[in-house]
Amino acid sequence: MKIGVMLLTGPYQHEASDTAYNFIKAAIKKGHEIVGVFLYTDGVMNINKNIVPPGERNIAKRFSELGAEGVKVYACIACSKFRGLKKDMAIENTKVVGLGKLADFIEESDRFITFGG
Amino acid sequence: MPKRVLVMVRKSPYGTVYPAEALRAMMGLAAFEVKVEVLLIHDGVFLAVKDQNPEGIEMKALGAVLPDLDEMDINKFYVCGESLKERNITVDQLTVEAEVCTPDNFEEKLTQFDHILPF
Numbered sequence: 001m002k003i004g005v006m007l008l009t010g011p012y013q014h015e016a017s018d019t020a021y022n023f024i025k026a027a028i029k030k031g032h033e034i035v036g037v038f039l040y041t042d043g044v045m046n047i048n049k050n051i052v053p054p055g056e057r058n059i060a061k062r063f064s065e066l067g068a069e070g071v072k073v074y075a076c077i078a079c080s081k082f083r084g085l086k087k088d089m090a091i092e093n094t095k096v097v098g099l100g101k102l103a104d105f106i107e108e109s110d111r112f113i114t115f116g117g
Numbered sequence: 118m119p120k121r122v123l124v125m126v127r128k129s130p131y132g133t134v135y136p137a138e139a140l141r142a143m144m145g146l147a148a149f150e151v152k153v154e155v156l157l158i159h160d161g162v163f164l165a166v167k168d169q170n171p172e173g174i175e176m177k178a179l180g181a182v183l184p185d186l187d188e189m190d191i192n193k194f195y196v197c198g199e200s201l202k203e204r205n206i207t208v209d210q211l212t213v214e215a216e217v218c219t220p221d222n223f224e225e226k227l228t229q230f231d232h233i234l235p236f
Contacts, residue, residue: 006234008135041138078141099145106120106151112232117135 003027004035004109006102009116010042011059016116017046021062023113024071036072036105037063043116044075044083049091060091067093074101120231121152126161127235130179131171136164139236140182147189154230155186156223157215158197162204165196165211183213195223 005024009016024034039046051060067073073094075085080096087096106112124143130136143153157165169178186192194215201207201217208217218226227233 004232008236040142041134079138099142100149102142103146103149103151106122106146106232109232112234114235117236 002033002035002108002110004105004112005037006105006112006114007037007039007043007046007116008041008114010045011048011051012053012056013042014116017043017059018057020115021059021066023115024066028069028071034066034071035108036074036101037066038102038105039073039075039079040102041076041079041117042083044079044085044096047073047075047090047094048085049089051091064091064093072101072105076102119150119152121154121229122146123154123156123227123230123233125156125158125233125235126164127159129160129163130169131174131176135236136161137179139234140179140186142234142236143186143191144189147186147191153189153191154193154195155183155191156195156197156218157200159200160204162196162200162206165194165213165215166206167210167212180212195226197223 007020011017047060047063063073074097077096077098090096124139126136126139128135147153165180169180194213195218196215198217198219
């Protein structure tokens, strides 16, 4: 199955970033295709490359690893502007893009799942 | 065939960014030819209440935006009747015409959408 994902909350404050990541890993393991992860509202902060969590899991790095595996991890450009996340602050294998990519993910997916909010 | 998407607004228009971002998502998706319809439920029904005046908190009146969505072919609104009743709001207090649904009859409607985006 082709699955699209949207994440609405930032890292660490809520568990949604972790749940989305674990869901994506499990879905891929089961043979599903993730058409993309769209980071919207505070969700964009999950790919801030300056995240350095003392002694804890690195959520930005997790999304970068998903990107390296071929999953499109895209953050909304307008939400990024609101939050001071510049394009060069996005961790490698992720991108800052326009809302058109969300429309693409919606069109391409059989199921579209939202985390956070 | 374009996907038919229901954007579900569950929160009051001010206090969190979600309803404002739901509106932005609706417009963005419609611009890319996604067929968007809207459900207002729980405190989300407050989004459509007329005569909002949030100038004191330096926000724009979000309810006034709903009628303008028609320009982007977003003109099908559903509203939860139970949520209206609990908040003492009537349909004539809303900025747009909306189909009043009950939790019972909405279950069947939900299955008609390709995707649901909850905000």
